[in-house]
Amino acid sequence: MINKCIRVVGFFLFIGGLTGLLLLPCCSKTGVSSNIFNQWMQPSDKIKILSTVAMIDDIVRQIGKEKILHMSLISGQIDPHSYEMVKGDDEKLRMATVVFYNGLGLEHGASLSNHLLNHKNAIALGDAVAHKVPEEMIYIDRTIDPHIWMDISLWSLIIDPIVQELSRLDPESAEFYKNNGKNLLEAMQRMDKKIYYAMREIPSPQRYLVTSHDAFNYFTRAYLANPDEEYWQSRVNAPEGLSPDGQLSSSDIQYIVNFLLEKHIQTVFPESSVNRDALNKIIHDCQKKGLKVHMAKSPLYSDSMGGKNSGADNYLDMMWHNTNAILSEWKKN
Numbered sequence: 001m002i003n004k005c006i007r008v009v010g011f012f013l014f015i016g017g018l019t020g021l022l023l024l025p026c027c028s029k030t031g032v033s034s035n036i037f038n039q040w041m042q043p044s045d046k047i048k049i050l051s052t053v054a055m056i057d058d059i060v061r062q063i064g065k066e067k068i069l070h071m072s073l074i075s076g077q078i079d080p081h082s083y084e085m086v087k088g089d090d091e092k093l094r095m096a097t098v099v100f101y102n103g104l105g106l107e108h109g110a111s112l113s114n115h116l117l118n119h120k121n122a123i124a125l126g127d128a129v130a131h132k133v134p135e136e137m138i139y140i141d142r143t144i145d146p147h148i149w150m151d152i153s154l155w156s157l158i159i160d161p162i163v164q165e166l167s168r169l170d171p172e173s174a175e176f177y178k179n180n181g182k183n184l185l186e187a188m189q190r191m192d193k194k195i196y197y198a199m200r201e202i203p204s205p206q207r208y209l210v211t212s213h214d215a216f217n218y219f220t221r222a223y224l225a226n227p228d229e230e231y232w233q234s235r236v237n238a239p240e241g242l243s244p245d246g247q248l249s250s251s252d253i254q255y256i257v258n259f260l261l262e263k264h265i266q267t268v269f270p271e272s273s274v275n276r277d278a279l280n281k282i283i284h285d286c287q288k289k290g291l292k293v294h295m296a297k298s299p300l301y302s303d304s305m306g307g308k309n310s311g312a313d314n315y316l317d318m319m320w321h322n323t324n325a326i327l328s329e330w331k332k333n
C-alpha cells in the first residue's frame with residue numbers, strides 16, 4: 001500500500017458544475033439539510049462527529065454508521081481552502097463531540113482555522129497521515145500539498161485515527177468501529193488498484209493532466225505516473241496553485257499554454273468547485289496559436305464531492321468518477 005513504488009498514469013483534466021445538494025429537505029448555503037441540523041442541535045445519546053469536508057465525513061459515516069450522528073461543515077461545491085464560517089457554523093462546532101479536519105493548511109480561512117484551534121476536541125487527520133508517512137508528503141514550492149485524499153492509499157490512513165477516536169468516545173462499540181474500518185480499508189484498497197489499472201488504458205506518453213488548480217499531484221503520482229518515475233510532476237499542471245484563491249497573471253496563463261503545446265494536450269479539466277475563467281482564457285490563447293484545446297465535458301471533483309445523483313456523492317465514487325472522466329476524454333481524442 002504505502003510502501004508502493006510510485007505508481008503512475010497520466011493525462012489531463014476537466015469541468016463544470018454540479019451543485020451539491022446533500023439531502024432532500026431544503027438545504028442551507030453549505031448544503032446541510034435542515035433536518036440534519038435540527039437533529040444535530042438536539043440532545044442525543046449518540047456521539048456527534050463534525051467533519052470539515054465531505055471526503056472526511058464519508059469515511060466517518062462508513063465507520064460509525066447508525067451509532068453516530070455525523071455532518072460535514074462544508075458541503076456542496078464550495079472551496080474549503082478559504083472557507084469562512086457562516087451563520088450556524090459556530091453552533092455546529094460547539095455541539096460536536098469531536099471535529100475531524102484535514103489540516104496541512106487546507107482549512108486556512110481565518111474564522112474556521114481559529115475555531116479549529118480553539119475547539120475542545122479537534123483532530124487534524126492529515127497531520128496524522130503526515131506524521132505516519134512523512135516521505136509520502138508532496139511539497140510544492142516548500143508548501144505541503146494538502147490534497148492527500150486524491151491518493152486512496154494515503155487517505156486510507158485516516159481510518160485508524162477515526163476508529164481510535166470513536167472507540168475512545170464509545171468504548172462499548174469499539175469492535176463495531178474496528179470491523180467497519182477493516183471492511184472500508186479493503187474496499188479502498190480494491191478501488192486503489194482498480195483506478196491504477198484503469199489509468200493504464202492510456203499510453204504513458206499521453207498520460208498528462210491539466211486541471212483548474214494544483215489538486216491532482218497525489219492523484220498523478222499514484223495513478224498516472226509509472227512505477228519509480230522520478231519526474232512524475234511533469235505529468236500534471238494547473239494555472240492556479242495549491243489554493244484556488246490567488247490572482248492569476250498573464251505569465252501563469254502562458255505557462256500552461258506552453259505546457260499544453262509542448263505535451264500536445266488537447267483537453268483541460270474544470271473542477272466542480274473552481275471558477276472556469278482561467279481555463280477558458282487558456283483555451284482561447286491556445287486557439288490563437290493554432291492548438292485546438294477543449295474543456296472536458298465532465299468536471300473533476302477535487303476539493304468537494306458531487307451532490308445526490310451525481311455519481312460522485314461518496315468518496316470512492318468520486319475517485320472513480322474522476323478516473324472515468326479522464327478516460328472518456330482520452331478515448332475521444
Ligand SMILES: [Zn+2]
Nearest residue numbers: 215242243303
Ligand atoms: Zn484544493
